[in-house]
Every structure is written in C-alpha cells, then in structure tokens.
Amino acid sequence: MERLDKQGNYLAINWNDIEDSIDKATWEKLTEQFWLDTRIPLSNDLADWRTLSDADKDVVGKVFGGLTLLDTLQSQDGMSSLMADARTQEENAVLNNIQFMESVHAKSYSSIFSTLNTPKEIEEIFAWTNSNETLQYKAQKINDIYRHGKPLEKKVASVFLETFLFYSGFYTPLYWLGHNKLANVAEIIKLILRDESVHGTYIGYKFQLGFNELNAEEQENFKEWMYDLLYDLYANEEQYTHLLYDQVGWTEEVLTFLRYNANKALMNLGMDPLFPDTAEDVNPVVMNGISTTTSNHDFFSQVGNGYLLGNVEAMNDDDYLFRFDDDDQK
Template sequence: MSAILNKVKVLEPENPNKSTALFGGKASGILNWNDLAYPHFYDYREQIRALFWRASEVDMTHDIKQFPQLSEAEQEAFLKIIGLLATLDGPQTDIAMRIADFATDPSVKSIMATIADQESEHNHSYAYVLSSVTTFDRQLESFETGRRDPVLLKRNERIMDVYNTFAAEPTIIHVLKTMVYSSLLEGLFFYSGFAFFYHLARQQKMVGTSTMISYINRDELQHGKFISELFRATLAENPAYNTEQFTDWVYEQFQYAVEQETIWSRYVLSDIDGIDLVEMEGYIKYRANKMLRLLGLSDLYSDHTENPMKWIRAYIDNFDDTKTDFFEQKSRQYTKVGDLNGFDEL
C-alpha cells in the first residue's frame, strides 16, 4: 500500500525553493516562477489566468423571455442538465484544493488555486442562469437532481468513490486516480450537456446561456489539459505505478464513463428534436479518445477519431482556436489582452 501523503506545510525555509517532487517531495513553499522544476507550468498558469470572466457579466435578457417559450421537454432537459453540471463543478472546486494541499511543488498549488476559483465561478453561473429564467422552487429542484435522480446517481458512483477515497487516503496512487477522473470530468462528463445548450443556440434559443456555457467549456478544456500534464509528470516521477495493471484500470474507467455518459444523454435528450443520439454517442467516444491521448495513452475507439458533430465547432471544440458567436460573430474567447493572445491581432 502506498504511504499516506502529508499535507504540505506553509513554509519550510530549510528546503529548496525548487521542489524535489510534485507530491511527497521537499520545497520551501516560496514560489519563484522563474525557477521551477517544471518551467512549462508557467505557460499553463498564464493560459488559465487569461480566462477570467464573471457570470454576472453575461446578458440574460433574451433568455429570460425565451425560457417560458421552450417546449416542456426542452425545459426539463435544461433544468436536469444544469443540475448535472452543478453536481460536478461543486465537488471539482473542493478536489482542486485537496490536490493543492498535498502538492509539494508550489507552482502546482498556485495553478490548482486558480482552477478551484474558476470552478467556483462555474457553479455560481448555474445558479445565476436559473435565477434569471425560472422560479425559486424550480431552481431548488434543479440543484436537487444530483442527490435524487437515480440515473445521475448511478452515473456519478465511480467519481464519488475515487474522490472520496483520495480525501480519506491521500496516497500517490489515489491522487493519480483522482487526476484521471478529473480529466474525465473536465473533458468528457459535461459534453452531452454542453451540446444541448449549443443545439438550442443553433436555433437562436437561450443564446445567453450558450455563451456562458462556452466560457465554462473553454475553461474546462484548459483545466483538463493541465491536469493531464500533471498526471503524466507525476507518473514519470513515480514509475512504480506505471504498470500494465494501472493502464488497464484507466482504460476501464474511460470505457465505463463513455457508457454512463451515453446512457445519460439518451435519458436526458431523447425527446429533444434535432439531436441525433447516435451522433452524440460518437461524439462522446471522440472526446474520450482526445482525453486518453492527453494522458499519454492510445485511442480506445478506433472508429471515432474524428468529430462527428461538425456543427459544434461554431462554439468551442479544442484548446487553441478562437471561436466566434454563431449568430453575432463576436469573439467568445474573452481573454485579457496580453502576450498570449497578441494585442496586434485584436
């Protein structure tokens, strides 16, 4: 059994500033971004920090008017999917901070703090959307979905188990498993829900909500990219865990996650006109392949290496491209002007 990791002390001046390991190493707690064990982590920090936004800045005027005009099936899917997103993003704030608690490298602590803050804003955004478009009773009902809906409870069983096990027994293997599930959460678990809101926006419905979702989507892509990099670096530092057994475990979790995401999409989107559920299943498998490659593994679904939902590219589908609003053609990137996005290009 792996040794239990200790929470890292705030300051230990006898240790070097540059950490000796990501987890279970030594570091003073003094962060010098110009002297890191993993210098490229600074680039991740800058990319994630550039994504600052606030839910209250998104105009919901038209959504307020349109929500009552949605079909009953669309309203029900809207509320259930918001409930799903809140169920996942709330714990994600917590798990980011817990990973930071045990990270020796102060740059990882700093980046995870920013991720936790952004996840907190995601969770706030769901409450903001609901308070804009529906009654308080229906808001409460939506947020109860994660506690009461049997399909959603089944879907979230394994992530709850992995996260709670890490909280109870913070070891290297459990932090590695937590990063796998964090990668799944950031890069796969949200995506049928995101697609639903983009589908509404294609019909010029609830564009304010779709804009909010695109900001969240873009954040999650960057979070997933960093978590995957942290996973690979941690595994490289701890090669004893880089086994065939662990690799098989990762593949099995991805396969299970794809099955559960597919079941959820059929459950919540079956009555939504215009969404092809077979195409959606292909998109989920395509997303799984992408996240596996980020973790350093091979595709699990050889027939789904291309995105079958080409229309979703009008919103956001990768890490680097700047997408534009489907209708107004305004930039949805919402990054601050700086070296990363290039002042001269604006």
C-alpha cells in the same frame, strides 16, 4: 511537495525561480481569461426560452443541474485532493485558481436558473439533481477516487470529469446556439469550455510526468485500471444520456459527442484514442458552437479581451493535447 527546507523553515513561493515552466504558462493563461457570469446579459435569452417546448426546457434544466453538481464536486473536493500531491508550489497556486473558477462555473448555472426558471422550477431541478441515480453514480465514483485514490488515479478522475463527463450537459446549449437560440447562455458555456480545455490539458500534463516515472509493468497495470474506469463511466453515461435526451430524440448524437470527448480526455493523459468517433462524426451544428469565433489559439496564446461577449476564443484539438518527450521533462 515539501513546503519546509532542511532546517524546518517554511518556504515562500518564488515565481522568479520556476521549477516547471508549464506552471507559469498555465497561471498566465488562466488569469488572462478570467471572467464572471455577471458580465453576460442572460435576460436577453428570455424571448428564446419562451419558444422552447416543455421537453426542451426540461432537458435544459436537468443538464444544468447535473453540471452544477459536477462543478461543485470539482470545486469542493477535486482540486483540494490534487493539491495534496502537487509537485511544485506553483502547481498549488494554479490548482487554487482552477478551484476558484470551478466555483464560478457552478454559480453561473444558478444565474441561468434565476433568469430562466421560477423558484418552484429551480427547487425541482435541484431535487432531481441531488437524487438522480445515474448522476449521483458518476459524482460518487469520481469523489471516491478523490478521497481514496492514488495521486495518478486522482488526476485521471479529474481529466475524465472535465473533458468527458461534462459534455453530456454541454451538448444542449451548443445545440441551441447552433440554432440561433439562447446565445447568452451558450456564451457562458463557451467561457466554461475555454477554462476546462486548459484545466484538462494542465492536469493531464501533470499526470504524464508521474506516469512516465512508472516502470513498464506499472504503466500497463495502470492503463488497465484507467480504461476499466472509462468503460464504467461510459456505460453509466449512456444511461444518463438516454434519460435526458430520449424525450427530444438527440440521444445517439449526444453519445457520439461523448465518445469523441472521451478520446480527448485520453489524449490529455497522453494516451491513444479509444473510440472510432472523430470530429467529423459529431453534429456539425454543435461543433460550430465550440469553434465559431474570431480567432484560433493554442494553449499558450494570448487571450486579451476574450471573456467579452461575442469574443470567446475557439477551442481546437491542440487545446486538449499536451505530449512531451523524455528530453522535454525538467
């Protein structure tokens, strides 16, 4: 993206002359659903927290530690790497918004920790997060692509992270929400999920613009790289899931959830699903945690007061999917 005209003048962004209408629609969507963790009464979950077993508490702490690490990666390295390859000035503005909200997400987990955990427990969670091999593997694998990958590779890494790798952590609060526990913690997760659905859809759309500019041979070579990356990340995610969930007996259910969301990541990128798992295969309690709200929406619908407690909008399959025909490209 050129920020200078032919005379070398720096170009002001002009939102009245939009190159890609999806940029404007995404900006409006993201700003309409702005939220902060300080608006959620997390202390109301303390009674529920005290009823959990030590193993359950251990899982909660570790999954949120892992999510903190991945959101830190997105906010500190991911979005800045994508900005270097933005097609429009408005896309840069959208990515700036996404970068800020990824920082809000990362901070939100610390708000959960400070409410539920002692200072010693928090220290232990972050020590585990910053040294666990399987968690560090996926963070470093994605970060290496951010630092050294090609523009389309960076977009694939971002979508795989936001629409797939996060979900081994999201399973836990959605599970407890389905069992009427930790409702305010889950409210934050639902707000994060709502953001991530837009992030993944938007970046996937930008990927499709670039991918469709490749010739047939280049597309096939790129698909091979992409699916190899997905298989590698899934193999590591299997290990991570066993490490977290064997102690509570949820491993197989979480892996089903992961495969389902891996398919969603591929759909965001305009690709066909890989795994046989569908929404019907996922634990219905967890799926209800995603979808139980007062209204459905599509990607461009109005949000209104959606960030308020108890009014988080539902995510549906359309939130993960933005495909377009050649005639739709601008």
